Amino acid sequence: MNKAKLGKVAILLLGMMIFWISEPLWQVQADSLKMEYKNPKKAKKGGTLRVGYINNGAFKGIFSPEIADDGPTLELAQFGMVSLFKIDPNNEFKRGGLADISFDRKNKTATVKISKRAKWSDGHPVVARDLSFAYEIVANKAVGSSHYSEELENIEGMREYHNGTADKISGLEEKDDKTLVIHFKKMKPTMTTTGSGYILESAEPYHYLKNVAMKDLVASDKLRKKPLFYGPFKIKKLVQGESIEWVPNTYYYKKPHIAKIIVETIDNSKAVAAIKAGKFDVMLAQSPQIYNALKKDKDLVQLGKKTYYYSYMGFRVGKLDKDGNNVMDKHTPSSDRALRQAMAYAMNVEQVTKKFSSGLSYRANTVVPDVFGKWNAKEVKGYKLDMKKAKKLLDDAGYKLQKDGYRTKPNGKKLTLTLMADDSSKSQEETIKNYIQQWKELCVHVKLLNGRFQEFNTMVEKLSSGSTDYDLWFGAWGVTPEPTDIANSYTVTSAYNNGHFVTKENTELINSLKSDKAFDEKYRLKQFHKWQAYMDKEAFVVPIAFTHDTISVTKHVKNMSLDPNKDNDLWVDVALTK
Known part of the structure; x- marks a missing residue:
């Protein structure tokens, strides 16, 4: 549906709509x-x-x-x-909304002017304090919002407020009741696009919520x-x-x-x-x-x-540290790239497509939906069924076949992977059981978490809390209209990096998308394609489908x-x- 453009990233969607098509002609309908x-x-x-x-x-x-x-x-x-701002066909902010925003690259600021038309449903006008309050809610640790991000830390004083060493966000200047000036540490090339994460596109009624303690807001x-x-x-x-x-x-x-x-x-x-x-x-x-x-x-x-959507298979390759940051863990069963790639090649997407897609979905080549046009790296082909290649990957990596028909790890220990998937539909359950059978043909033992499919909200809680009782899962993201923002979900500090994948190369590629060089769109596009190719190689998130x-x-x-x-x-x- 026509989602409100409220800023920041992807939202974990209900269910994992696993539907592909492998042939262009299926898309005609x-x-x-x-x-x-x-x-x-x-x-x-x-x-x-x-x-x-x-x-x-x-x-x-x-x-x-x-x-x-x-x-x-x-x-x-x-x-x-709804969003405060109006958006043009290129997903850039334009004038005429409940608020207007303008950017000053030289002075490293954004100025938000709130319209007199903007009023809360109790009659109170929307004011600058309401906008500042929204940033405070996201940044306050007592709230526990998953929308706090590296992008928001680009605002002066945001990190200090988040860490509790300041009682206000110094970079938010309320010039008057209708004007908020945001001071940034650096200007970024995608700031003018909705969903980039650097700007919140919403407000909260301070007059209505000010007496509710931050720790009590969620309830x-x-x-x-x-x-x-x-x-x-x-x-x-x-x-x-x-x-x-x-x-x-x-x-x-x-x-x-x-x-x-x-x-x-x-x-x-x-x-x-x-x-x-x-x-x-x-x-x-x-x-x-x-x-x-x-x-x-x-x-x-x-x-x-x-739609701005991709479904995927994710591998847990790390964990959260004491500060809530993502760190790799070489002891997780799915930390081996060869195993991840092999399992991706073993998936029989063509058969699943014919049974479940109804012509609406098609195989994803990267985690960037092709609705973004040139931003999708078409040269990256993704993973198609190739059981021979899948088995060779495991053979070459030292996964030995045992008498019970399953493989051991290269160190000789038993290999069993725990899969987490939700119970959103009968077709979902049939598809997951099918993949478990495909992996059995690969001689990899995969079992469902606790022997059953999970209720959706339970699964979301496990993904966001840093639980370690599963090795892989299926999910889907609805992403914002700013394509390069997809990469921000896979940073060291991102709450959406549910697999906890962190490498020097990944960090450098993502940072390059936000650098001064990235104001040159050609450079940003080139680096974004490089990042998609890197994601494809590492296969800690395996894209499955784009859809309508x-x-x-x-x-x-x-x-x-x-x-x-x-x-x-x-x-x-x-x-x-x-």
Whole structure:
């Protein structure tokens, strides 16, 4: 769906939609999908729009872009939680938003001017203190936000505040109620692009939250049950983890056509029957199977587009140190690059594609979705099924075959890898079992963590907490519109570097993307391709699929669009015709 561009990186998505295609002709159907439904019928005023969101688990429901780290919550919050800034077709900041931002390379500053139109859903104006407060929430260790990053540490005084040696962030200068000047240590080439991570694109209501201790914010009812928004809608009723009733924010500068939006999570297995029975007007987060089941329904329109997404297989090659930084651990079973590469070559993606993709997804060559065009290193081919090559890699690396049909480590000790995967769908479970069988053919013993598939939020907690009871996992990232920001997920300090991969070469390549040389786009592009080739060689994250987002829309909905340049106005414009 049209995600709010709220800044910083990837959000771990629900489920791991493992769907590929290996032949270009499979993509013809997906490429013919339209992004917008131009319903010629006259819109009526008011009405209730019923939105289904396919999700087999409960959404966390922390309505703060500085804290939320699960895709479902951000998807369900998009009706009220929007970006402060407008974005042009090249994903650059432009004027005309709820706030405008300008950059001064010489003085190493960014100036944010807040519009008089920006008001919280309780009527209070959005002010500069609200913007500063958002940075404090991300940086305060008591909150534990996963969005704190090296990019934000480029702000003067950010590190000192994060470490507790300063009680304010010196680089945030509130010139007046409507102006925030941000002072940087260095200017970076991607700062002017949404999602680069150097700028937060959201605010938090200081007047509403100031009396809540930072350590209590995550659990506070003010964020979980009665949050404030400056977008077009606000929450009227909430059933935690299940549904939200949205009504217009009367203080928003535009009046929506719709009088009420009820968004409800629904199990994957019940989604098709529900929309066919008329329970929903719009269905979000469709799997290819659901798209396939609905694409010929005459009462529905299918919209779709390539999305900023990649699914992947990750290997845990390290751990967190006492300071929460990522460090390599040569004692982890998956620390051997030859083993990682062999397991990638053993995956039978073509068979999985034919069974599950419905023509919507295709094999990923790198961790940079090809929706980014030239930024995707097409010369990097990724991993295709080659069992002969996979076995030779292990033979050459000294993995010996035993009487039980499995291999030992090169040191002669038993090799068993523990796999963590979520229970998002039946096809997901079938696919994982298939891969375990493929690895059995490779003579590598892989078992599920605790002998079962994991609940999604449990899996997210393990990935983010530095748990060491698994060796590999399957997941997916929704990434920001700034392509080189993808690399920032794999740094020494990144909370998203769940495999804890750290090498001198990786660090140097990532740093080169942020250097003064990188203001030259040709140089930045060259280095970014080098980084993708390095990631491919190391295979600690093996990209699996790029995909299309699809939604189902009933024919009495008007102005529904997947165009990302609709900015905050999508849900203002959507209307019903009956």
